[in-house]
Amino acid sequence: MIVNTARFVISSPSVEKAPNTELHEYAFIGRSNVGKSSLINMLTGKKGLAMTSATPGKTMLINHFLVNDKWYIVDLPGYGFAQRSKADLAKIDKMIRDYILYREQMTNLFLLVDSRHEPQKIDLRFMEWLGENGVPFSIVFTKVDKLKAGQANQNVAKYCEKLLEEWEELPPIFVTSSEDGRGRDELLNYIEELNKLPLEIVDDTAEEEEDTNQNFNDMDEKDLKAEEKKAEERLPGAAIDKADDDKATEAEEKERTDVLDFNPHSHGL
Numbered sequence: 001m002i003v004n005t006a007r008f009v010i011s012s013p014s015v016e017k018a019p020n021t022e023l024h025e026y027a028f029i030g031r032s033n034v035g036k037s038s039l040i041n042m043l044t045g046k047k048g049l050a051m052t053s054a055t056p057g058k059t060m061l062i063n064h065f066l067v068n069d070k071w072y073i074v075d076l077p078g079y080g081f082a083q084r085s086k087a088d089l090a091k092i093d094k095m096i097r098d099y100i101l102y103r104e105q106m107t108n109l110f111l112l113v114d115s116r117h118e119p120q121k122i123d124l125r126f127m128e129w130l131g132e133n134g135v136p137f138s139i140v141f142t143k144v145d146k147l148k149a150g151q152a153n154q155n156v157a158k159y160c161e162k163l164l165e166e167w168e169e170l171p172p173i174f175v176t177s178s179e180d181g182r183g184r185d186e187l188l189n190y191i192e193e194l195n196k197l198p199l200e201i202v203d204d205t206a207e208e209e210e211d212t213n214q215n216f217n218d219m220d221e222k223d224l225k226a227e228e229k230k231a232e233e234r235l236p237g238a239a240i241d242k243a244d245d246d247k248a249t250e251a252e253e254k255e256r257t258d259v260l261d262f263n264p265h266s267h268g269l
Contacts, residue, residue, distance in 0.1 A: 001188040004068055006044035011061040015098040019064055024195050025072040025105040028140075029096065030112030031123065032078035035142040038178035039112065040065065040073055043187060050075055060092060062099055071195055074099075074106070080122050100135055104201050107194050108136050110187075115141040115155050115175070119162045128166070138172040140187070145177040 012018045028036050037050040044067060063075040076099060077092045100109060109130065113123055130137050141159075144152035152175060160170055172190065176183030 001192040003043070003045050003188065006046050006049055006065055006067045006073075008049065009064040009066050009072075011063050013061055014095060015062065015103055018062055018099070018103065019072075021072070021105060022199060022201055023066075023071050023105065024107040024197075024199055025064075025074050025103065026108050026110060026191055026194075027074040027076050027099065027103075027106050028110045028112060029076040030078060030140075030142075031080040031114070031120070034078065034112045034114050035178055036075065036078065036112055039140070039142060039176060040075060042176075042178040042181060042184060043073070060088070062095060071191065072105070079126070080120075100130075101133060105199065107197065107199070108138060108191075110138050110140050110174075112140045112142050113159070115144045115152050116146055118155075119159055124162075124166075127163070131167070138174060138190070139170075140174045140176055140183070142176055142178070144175050144182060145179040 010019060028040060030036055040050040041047050044065065049065060050063070060077055062077075065073040065075070067073055076096055079092070079096060100106065111123070111127065111130070127137075127139075141152070141156055147155065156173070156175060160173070163170055174183050174187050174190075176187065
């Protein structure tokens, strides 16, 4: 794949604020200081597109970059950076989980791992969580240029052996360097193949509007007047209705939290 254009589109504080598109998205995530921004700049061929920082854990938003006007790179906040407040950690954890589990446009998650280090517990637990939730992901080893010749392959092989102790098969694996461009063609060609897959986006709003229209279409004039009268009778009790709605929302949120029990910042740090 040839990258002709790449531009920053938006930074979103939550998945609900992310762009409403029908294009494939490829999210990049990893521990803080794994070289995520440098890899994105290398893939797009645009130095400075994704801001790099000497301060680990700088990214705190969901960043969208449009490539060739056809697909998105999504830069997710890094995990495993302890020097944040508990409130910030909780916010970022929710942002990561919500995007990964509920963003229908996400076609693949690229999990970045520093090739210089042995398998870290937090990365292994994150991969386990991805597998349990059926999230399509690939492993991208970064900074192989920092290793001596042959050492990168040895480290990757040892990492894969560790994974195979728990996994029946490995996800796609890429070995990269943002310095010399290693792995760029392999990653872009993989994305090009995934772009051929159909992308199904469920428009919940449209379904709700269709259901509402159907209800009104089924009513005759007498029924409509009866509905209007019921609505007027409910007005004085609006505060009570709202309280009930709040309780229902809290119950739903608790149920949702119970399911999304992975907290990357609470393991191994």
